[in-house]
Amino acid sequence: MNADPAIMLVEGSVVMRHEVGLHARPSVKLTKLAKSFKSSIDLSLSADGPWIDAKSIVKVMATKAPRDTTLFFRARGHDAAAAVRALVSLVEQDFEYEG
Numbered sequence: 001m002n003a004d005p006a007i008m009l010v011e012g013s014v015v016m017r018h019e020v021g022l023h024a025r026p027s028v029k030l031t032k033l034a035k036s037f038k039s040s041i042d043l044s045l046s047a048d049g050p051w052i053d054a055k056s057i058v059k060v061m062a063t064k065a066p067r068d069t070t071l072f073f074r075a076r077g078h079d080a081a082a083a084v085r086a087l088v089s090l091v092e093q094d095f096e097y098e099g
Contacts, residue, residue, distance in 0.1 A: 010080040013047070013072045014091040022065035026095040031057045033090055039077025041087070047072050054087070 034041045034054040042051035052059040075083040
């Protein structure tokens with residue numbers, strides 16, 4: 001375990017309103033954004049897990065999360081807070097982020 005207090009676990013959640021749910025285009029945008037951060041980032045459809053790697057397009061698409069699903073994010077690393085904020089914002093903006 002890392003003793004550095006700056007490396008903490010940050011969590012967030014958001015209801016996905018995208019018309020087709022978490023399919024190809026939204027999944028690509030989500031994983032692309034997640035990969036832009038150094039922190040490890042996980043995604044779940046439940047606050048209790050199971051958790052998957054948000055940087056894996058195959059795993060994210062495999063969730064087949066429909067519209068109105070709550071997406072839970074957790075990140076650990078120096079940029080974890082920024083990562084969770086950005087991912088929640090992406091979903092809130094209906095995956096229209098062009099980063």
